[in-house]
Amino acid sequence: MIIESDLLNRYEAVRFGMSTRRGGASPEPWGMNLSYQVNDSPSTVLENRRLLFNTLRLDLNKAAIPLQCHSDRIEVVSTPGEYTNCDALITITENLPLVAAIADCAAIVLFGRVRHVLAVVHAGWRGTAKTIVAKTLTRIREDFGISFKDVVAYISPSAGQCCYEVGAEVAAEFANEYVQERDRRLYLDLKKANVDQLLAAGLVKGNIDVSPHCTICNSQLFHSFRRDGDRSGRMMAVAALVQP
Numbered sequence: 001m002i003i004e005s006d007l008l009n010r011y012e013a014v015r016f017g018m019s020t021r022r023g024g025a026s027p028e029p030w031g032m033n034l035s036y037q038v039n040d041s042p043s044t045v046l047e048n049r050r051l052l053f054n055t056l057r058l059d060l061n062k063a064a065i066p067l068q069c070h071s072d073r074i075e076v077v078s079t080p081g082e083y084t085n086c087d088a089l090i091t092i093t094e095n096l097p098l099v100a101a102i103a104d105c106a107a108i109v110l111f112g113r114v115r116h117v118l119a120v121v122h123a124g125w126r127g128t129a130k131t132i133v134a135k136t137l138t139r140i141r142e143d144f145g146i147s148f149k150d151v152v153a154y155i156s157p158s159a160g161q162c163c164y165e166v167g168a169e170v171a172a173e174f175a176n177e178y179v180q181e182r183d184r185r186l187y188l189d190l191k192k193a194n195v196d197q198l199l200a201a202g203l204v205k206g207n208i209d210v211s212p213h214c215t216i217c218n219s220q221l222f223h224s225f226r227r228d229g230d231r232s233g234r235m236m237a238v239a240a241l242v243q244p
Helices: 042-055 125-129 132-144 190-201 225-231
Strands: 014-019 064-067 074-076 081-084 088-091 098-102 106-112 118-123 151-155 179-182 185-188 208-210 235-241
Touching: 014 042, 014 106, 042 235, 064 088, 074 132, 088 098, 088 132, 098 106, 098 118, 106 132, 106 190, 106 235, 118 125, 118 132, 118 235, 125 132, 125 190, 132 190, 151 190, 190 208
Parallel strands: 064 081, 064 098, 074 088, 151 208
Antiparallel strands: 014 235, 088 118, 098 235, 106 118, 106 151, 179 185
16 A cells, blocks of 8 residues: 655656555565564565555666665765665656655655755654754755745655654753643654744745654554554655656
8 A cells, every 4th residue: 555645646747655564575563564674574675665666666776765864964866776874865867766764754755846856854853853854955945946935845644743752852852832741741743843844944835745644543554663663664755756
C-alpha cells in the first residue's frame, strides 16, 4: 500500500509515494521494512525496496539516499548514491529519486512548480528544532532563485500530538504553542512546527498538504519506533522529477 499526496498528484513533473508497513516480503514484525539498520535480512530489504520503486515506476539504482543523522545538513545532488551525514536532499535532475526513511519522523517534500526544483527533508524533533525545512527552503532560493509562493509542500504521516509524548528537555526546544500538557505529560506537535516554518518562509497555506495520520496510533498501517522500539521497521518517502 502506497501513501500519496493529492496536492503533489496535481503536477505531472513530480512523482511521489510513501510506503507503509503493508505488502512487504519481510516476516512480521518487519513487513514492508526498507531499512538495513534493523534486524531484518538484507536480501529481503532489497526486495522490499525494489517492490516500492517498481510500484512508483522509478529506478532504485538511480536513487539518492541520505544516511540520516538528525542534523540540519543539506546536500544539492545530481547523481545517485548514498550521501553521508545529511537529512535533506535537493535536485533539479530528472529521474533522480530522493528518499527519506522514517518511523515517526516527518518526511517533507518541497516542489518548485515553475523551475522544477525538488527537495526531500527528514525532520524529526531534532531536525525540526534546528529548522531544517526552513534552511532547505533558503538553500533552494539561494541556489535556484525560486519564489516560495511557487513551492508546494507535503508533510508525511508522522508522530502526532495525540501520541507523541516528549520529555521536558525536548519540549524546551520548542515554543509553548507546539507543546500540550495532559495529565502532567508533554506532547509535541511536530507537524504544526514544520507547517509554521513553511508559512513563515512565505509558502501559501493552500500549497501545504499535511497528512492527518499519526504513525504511533495506527499500528496496522505504519511502522513506529516510538511504539515498537527495536521491533520497528522503517518506511520510505520517495519523490522524483519526471518528464511530464
